[in-house]
Amino acid sequence: MNKQELRAQYEYRRRKSAEGMRLQLISFGLMAFLTIISFLAVGYGLPKSFVVPILLLLASVQALFQLYYFMHASxxxxxxxxxxxxxxxxxxxxxxxxxxxxxxx
Amino acid sequence: MSTIAVRKSFLSTVWEYLTTVDHKKIAHLYLGAGGFFFLLGGLEALFIRIQLMKPQNNFVNEQLFNELMTMHGTTMIFLAAMPLLFAYMNAVVPLQIGARDVAFPFLNALGFWLFFWGGIFLNLSWFLGGAPDAGWTSYASLSLASEGHGIDFYTLGIQISGFGTLMSGINFLATIITMRAPGMSFMRMPLFTWTTFIASSLILMAFPPLTISVFYLIFDRLFNSAIFDVTLGGNTIIWEHFFWIFGHPEVYILILPAFGIFSEIIPTFSRKRLFGYSSMVFATILIGFLGFMVWAHHMFTTGLGNVANAIFAVATMAIAVPTGIKIFNWLLTMWGGSIKITVPMIWALGFIPSFVMGGVTGVMQGIAPLDYQLHDTYFIVAHFHYVIIGGVVFAIFAAAHFYWPKMFGKMLSEKLGYVTFAFFFVGFHMTFFVQHFLGLMGMPRRVATFLPGQGLDLYNFISSLGAILMTIGVIVLLVNIVITSMSKQQVANDPWGDGRTIEWALPSPPPYYNFKQLPLVRGQDTWWLEKMEGNKELPPAEPLQDIHMPKGSILPFFIALGLFIAGFGAMYNPLNQVGDGHPMGTVVLIFGLAMTFGTMLLRSLRDDLGYYIPKEELEDDDAKGGKVS
CATH class of the missing domain: 1.20.5 (Single alpha-helices involved in coiled-coils or other helix-helix interfaces)
Structure with missing residues (x-):
């Protein structure tokens, strides 16, 4: 493999991981945001029949984030x-x- | 190390088996231990049938009858059928996918020893104050009320052997996913490997519920918890659900490998490729999925409500579709084939109608309103013996004849094989066909006796005679095994002459490293393909090089033994429900667990890197005529 190819490969990997990093940061931010929402939903004393489904929904969204952005399931x-x-x-x-x-x- | 046989002393052979991590030797162990428990369970069945031979018989008393009936079911399912299937999986699956061993050889040995010590633990109950007596399902409301330690032997024994099964299941999953030879894609895998794969994933998902519920029962009986105790705020129905969430997939864990065995035998002796290979694969996967959605059909009369009953009834009937696909595929494999009748093939031919009969009664029971009539009668007994004997046991016998040369290098006698089949097949239908009618007449299952003059005498008598015929069949098989083991024959690689899959390209039995060079798989029915192109061996996928092998180890034996000892400690701990606890119990419990975890620690701290068979030695084998690859 000559120098140029090595260079190109390095560049490619760098771009790839930079992209991965950006996605991880975004999903991390989103996950923190979702967590805040769930805490607020409980804290404001909304009706139980409303809060429980919302919490379950947010939890499954978080699980998917975890699987796809942090555990690289895709x-x-x-x-x-x-x-x-x-x-x-x-x-x-x-x-x-x-x-x-x-x-x- | 040369492959030329050296006569070994008895003790060194014992030591070799105690420390082995070789999948082929573990297969022998599973076959031996599973066979022993099969005979034990068979003996219990025989006693049951002798007791029910005539009305108001007093061959055994009610308590002993309950114990026999419970131990028959438990032994046959957990200690006979599953281990015997594991024997064939261990013997055949690594060879079929072109691997040198399973993914985790140490774990494989551990799985066997856990099953072994769990089984011994369970059966020691006969000598230590009475066997479990609440049926193999051991419903909590009944088992909590059971006196003595019978149920504790059940829970602890099942728990220990269940760990072993779970480990073996995970091991096969890892093996089949990661260790297939170059070219062996998923859709080229032989059907027995496929069904092993799906059965292992069912084990992976079905055994945890069993482990949990059995732990609950252990704690309820031995450590004063009240998970199932209604009077203390528990819920007894949870056991039933948990048990069947495990129990229904369990019957597919048994039947799928059996399907796989027949899917190997039928094409081999029809000398024609399996009809509808991909539909077979997808039917297997579909059965696996549906198996998790139908457990409540065992509980229609528990009072789940009409909606739940209807949902589970429909899901149950849906399973008949993929199963039907399989039956038609086998029939169409034979259609137009050049069929050769051999002992394995005759078992396969007996299997198809017998299993279909069991399947049809299964769909009948799936109709929830009708099940209210059939529940807990002999109709149920007839149904599940038709599917388990007609499916699983037939497959085990067929595979015994089919794979015996591959496992031991000797052919079982064909003549005695036909005798076994004749006695067993006739005896089986005699025993269980009439039980359908006994059930429809209203004879409940699990009763120690019945009254005369209710029209039940004749059919029960016929049924018991059938059991004796089955016994004769099994004895003939044992004689056959003894005679074959004493004989000095040595069969070739492909003793049936029509082998289709990779294992038949290897010597019988294969060398301890299986493949000198990993084979290149060029298509489905790999060995058949090469034979048709005139090749004498499989093309190699790699140059001849040093082979890395795992070292044997005695540690699995001690890890399992530790749990066996801990089991006794838990049973006689001071808190136990029976009230015969002793402070020493706690000490024994801690000692046993320390032994298990200490041995595990030893295993983790000591690096065991295995060893290499040098290339020169492998070349040497060739020169001596021990041709392999």
Whole structure:
């Protein structure tokens, strides 16, 4: 590999990681913002039936941020891992749903 | 180290098996231990049928009957069927994907020893004050009221062996994802590897609920908690849900590898590629998914409400679709093939109608209103024996004959194999076919006896006779195994002559490093492809080089033994519900756990880097005629 190619590769990697860094910072900011919203929602004493779904929604958004921006789930070679993760989430969701609806009512 | 056989002393063989991390030897261990528990469970079944042979029989009393019935179910599911399937997975899957071992050989050995000590723990209950007596489902409302330590043997034993199963499941997932030979893409994997893969992912997701609920039960009975105790504010229904969230995927954990075994046998002896390979793969995945959405069909009569019952009923019936796809694919594989009847093939031919019968009664029970009639009757007993014996046990017997040459280098006798099949197949249908009618007549399951003159006498008698025929079949198989082991035959790589997948390209049994050079996989049914092009061996994917091998270790044995000891400590701790606790119990508990975690620590601190088989030695093997690759 000659000097020029090395240089180009270095530049490419630098740009890539700079981009990754920017996305991480943005999502970090967003996550902090979402956390503030949830605290405010609880703090202002809004009705429970409103706050709980909002909290669940924000929590799942945060989980997705975590997976995709910090754990790089969207990058190549993560397909199998993500498949298993979503399968397990699905199974857990059905279980919890069932417990919420027919056991603890 | 040469591959030329050296006669070893008995003790050195024992030591070799205690310390082995080789998947082929672990397969032997699983086969031996699983086979032992299979005979034990079979004996219990025989006692049950002798007791029910005539009305008001008193061969065993009610308590002993409950214990026999519970231990039969528990042993057969956890200690016989699953380990026997693990035996074939260990023996075959790494070879089928072109790997030198599983991803974590140490973990593989640990998985076996956990299962082994858990099984021994459970069965020691017979000698230590009575076996568990609340059925294999051990519903909390009943098991909390059970006197004596039976249920504690159940919970602790299942917990220990459950850890082992979970580890083995994770191990196979990692192996199949990461260790496939060059060219072995997912859609070129043999079906047995595919079903092992899906069954392992079911293990990964289904065993944690079991672990949790069994821990709850352990704590309720031994440490004074009240998770299931309604009088103290607990909820007994949680056990039922947790158990079946595990329990329903569990039956697919059993049946999917069985499907895989038949998907290997049928194309081999039809000498035709598997019909609808990709639909088979997707049907397997779909069954895996649906398996998690139907558990409440075991609980229709618990009072879930109409909406829940309807949802679970529909989901249950949906499973018949992918299963039906599989059945038709097997039939169409045979259609137009040049079928050769052998012992494995005859088991496969027996499997299809038997399993379909079990499947049809399964859909009947999926109809929630009808299930109110069928629930807890012999109809249920007939159904699940039709699917588990007609599916899983047939597959285990078929695979025993099919893979015996690959595992031990010797062919089981074909003649005795047919005798086994004839007795077992006839006995099986005799035992369980009539039980459908017993159930429809209203005979409840799990009862120690029945009254005369209610029209139940004749069918129960026929059923018991069938059990004796099945016993004869199994004894013939044992004789067959003994005779074969004593014989001096040595079979070639591909003893059936029609092997399709990679394992048949290797010597029987394969050398301890499996592949001298990892093979290049050029398509589905890899070995068949090469044979058709006139090649005598698989093309190598790498130059001949040093092979890295894991070292054997005794540590897995001690990690598992520690939990076994801790189990006794937990059972006799001062807080236990039975009231025979002793302060020493706590000491034993701590000692056992210290042993387990200490051994784990030892393993973590001591670097075990394995060893290399030098290239020269591998070349040497060639020169001596031990041709491999």
């Amino acid at each position: 990058e190549k070679g993560h397909g199998m891992v993500m498949f298993f993760m979503y399968s397990a989430m699905f199974v857990a969701f059905i279980t919890v749903l069932c417990y919420m609806t027919i056991i603890w009512w």
